[in-house]
Amino acid sequence: xxxxxxxxxxQGLSFSRGSRLIFDDLSLSIPKGKVTAIMGPSGTGxxxxxxxxxGQLKPDSGQILVEGLNVHKLxxxxxxxxxxxxxxxxxxxxxxxxxxxxxNVAFPLREHTKLPESVIEPLVLMKLQAVGLMxxxxxxxxxxxxxxxxxxxxxxxxxLDPEMIFYDEPFVxxxxxxxxxxxxxxxxxxxxxxxxxxxxxxxxxxxLSIADFVCVLSEGKIIAQGAPKxxxxxxxxxxxxxxxxxxxxxxxxxxxxxxYQHALQKGKGK
Amino acid sequence: MNRQSxxxxxxxxxxxxxxxxxxxxxxxxxxxxxxxxxxxxxxxxELLVKQVYVAGVxxxxxxxxxxxxxxxxxxxxxxxxxxDYNSEEAVGTMTALSLLRxxxxxxxxxxxxxxxxxxxxxxxxxxxxxxQISALEMMAVDPLKFIFAPRFTAxxxxxxxxxxxxxxxxxxxxxxxxxxxxxxxxxSFWSQMQASVDWRxxxxxxxxxxxxxxxxxxxxxxxxxxxxxxTSEGVSNATTRTVVHSxxxxxxxxxxxxxxxxx
Numbered sequence: 001x002x003x004x005x006x007x008x009x010x011q012g013l014s015f016s017r018g019s020r021l022i023f024d025d026l027s028l029s030i031p032k033g034k035v036t037a038i039m040g041p042s043g044t045g046x047x048x049x050x051x052x053x054x055g056q057l058k059p060d061s062g063q064i065l066v067e068g069l070n071v072h073k074l075x076x077x078x079x080x081x082x083x084x085x086x087x088x089x090x091x092x093x094x095x096x097x098x099x100x101x102x103x104n105v106a107f108p109l110r111e112h113t114k115l116p117e118s119v120i121e122p123l124v125l126m127k128l129q130a131v132g133l134m135x136x137x138x139x140x141x142x143x144x145x146x147x148x149x150x151x152x153x154x155x156x157x158x159x160l161d162p163e164m165i166f167y168d169e170p171f172v173x174x175x176x177x178x179x180x181x182x183x184x185x186x187x188x189x190x191x192x193x194x195x196x197x198x199x200x201x202x203x204x205x206x207x208l209s210i211a212d213f214v215c216v217l218s219e220g221k222i223i224a225q226g227a228p229k230x231x232x233x234x235x236x237x238x239x240x241x242x243x244x245x246x247x248x249x250x251x252x253x254x255x256x257x258x259x260y261q262h263a264l265q266k267g268k269g270k
Numbered sequence: 271m272n273r274q275s276x277x278x279x280x281x282x283x284x285x286x287x288x289x290x291x292x293x294x295x296x297x298x299x300x301x302x303x304x305x306x307x308x309x310x311x312x313x314x315x316e317l318l319v320k321q322v323y324v325a326g327v328x329x330x331x332x333x334x335x336x337x338x339x340x341x342x343x344x345x346x347x348x349x350x351x352x353x354d355y356n357s358e359e360a361v362g363t364m365t366a367l368s369l370l371r372x373x374x375x376x377x378x379x380x381x382x383x384x385x386x387x388x389x390x391x392x393x394x395x396x397x398x399x400x401x402q403i404s405a406l407e408m409m410a411v412d413p414l415k416f417i418f419a420p421r422f423t424a425x426x427x428x429x430x431x432x433x434x435x436x437x438x439x440x441x442x443x444x445x446x447x448x449x450x451x452x453x454x455x456x457x458s459f460w461s462q463m464q465a466s467v468d469w470r471x472x473x474x475x476x477x478x479x480x481x482x483x484x485x486x487x488x489x490x491x492x493x494x495x496x497x498x499x500x501t502s503e504g505v506s507n508a509t510t511r512t513v514v515h516s517x518x519x520x521x522x523x524x525x526x527x528x529x530x531x532x533x
Contacts, residue, residue: 094405
């Protein structure tokens with residue numbers, strides 16, 4: 001079997017915030033043209049990993065290669081060139097609040113191309129139609145629901161036809177219909193535009209239904225990776241606990257603290 | 271007070287001093303990265319015009335109203351003193367000089383810090399908390415050029431203009447009180463003012479002061495927004511810090527500039 005071509009190669013990545021170690025010698029390869037899902041409990045640094053890949057954060061050690069380029073060694077201008085090939089869907093949508101929906105989606109085109117408005121308009125409307133929000137073109141971000149904001153942000157993320165797109169929790173707060181549309185859309189976009197998609201999410205069923213490759217993170221390390229089917233059939237306690245959403249298991253539910261009994265005995269109960 | 275609590279108190283002071291120096295260091299790095307981006311604000315004139323409108327035009331009502339009242343009060347107080355010495359015609363000179371040299375630049379800067387500086391910090395702090403600045407970076411748009419530089423340059427352009435308008439309005443207020451109400455001779459009021467106000471010494475120095483205040487307020491406001499903890503409490507604290515630091519900074523810098531210019 002031939003090895004798939006890699007788009008993103010993370011080697012020996014370590015990153016900490018203050019005294020808290022987020023990633024400890026993490027290595028991960030993201031294949032080109034596939035949908036890769038990064039899953040894990042809250043606080044495992046999934047969003048941080050996306051920001052590290054995009055060069056918004058610097059690792060303590062290790063390197064991240066995107067298209068063979070070490071992201072954190074690139075000059076600002078080269079990094080920005082690389083980012084034009086990336087689309088990012090932020091958890092909050094991150095729309096520019098002083099622009100309406102149309103102008104938000106048109107923003108990357110106006111900043112990075114010299115296309116006339118007569119070309120920009122159909123391009124933007126096409127992307128808005130793809131996310132089902134062409135009728136909302138004149139609304140301001142404050143008039144949109146959380147789910148709608150994220151769909152506008154998705155239209156903005158794909159308007160430059162990027163080579164890779166990062167989704168940060170795309171399914172949170174979506175109604176079941178929109179969720180279904182989004183799941184299909186992510187898969188379709190990936191296949192029809194030849195994208196490489198990285199989806200960070202908690203939503204096990206949706207993610208497993210569209211991902212080609214899944215990686216489960218916990219406590220700064222990869223605890224399982226492989227095709228969705230492999231994960232579903234896994235014997236690992238970690239994977240079973242996460243995939244089935246069990247409260248008890250090796251992945252701690254509590255943020256690290258002193259023992260409950262000890263806290264009660266001290267009478268502080270912090 | 272036992273030894274441990276004294277040590278904690280000393281350590282608390284040490285910690286505050288260290289965090290203050292760390293913040294100053296971050297501010298210096300922020301300014302160093304902002305300076306090369308400033309010329310870009312002239313390439314994107316539409317962004318600059320919008321910020322000039324937001325910081326300048328929208329500040330006009332408060333600046334003009336405050337100017338009118340400051341001029342009226344100043345003239346009234348000056349008249350009450352000068353009339354005892356039969357030199358009430360000099361009230362125009364007194365009003366103009368105190369406004370051009372001190373009150374105009376300082377009061378306008380204080381009002382600007384409260385009106386436009388706080389708005390800048392809140393806007394940028396909220397942009398950070400809603401990930402808009404991260405989104406710009408991800409879209410390969412440099413926030414320093416797109417967000418920070420036009421706001422800095424707009425403050426630079428608008429504060430000196432607002433200062434001159436404040437002074438003009440205050441002199442008008444002074445005229446209304448002195449000539450219209452208190453009966454000071456109109457010819458004396460204007461001619462004494464014209465004879466004693468020096469273009470370079472008074473007007474230009476006042477404008478130089480307002481340019482220095484604009485740089486100070488813009489740097490503090492932009493940095494506080496940039497460095498704000500991205501929560502509602504963090505943005506609220508940063509906005510308060512902008513007004514407090516800018517106001518104290520303006521008063522301190524005014525003393526230094528006055529010493530250099532007029533002593």
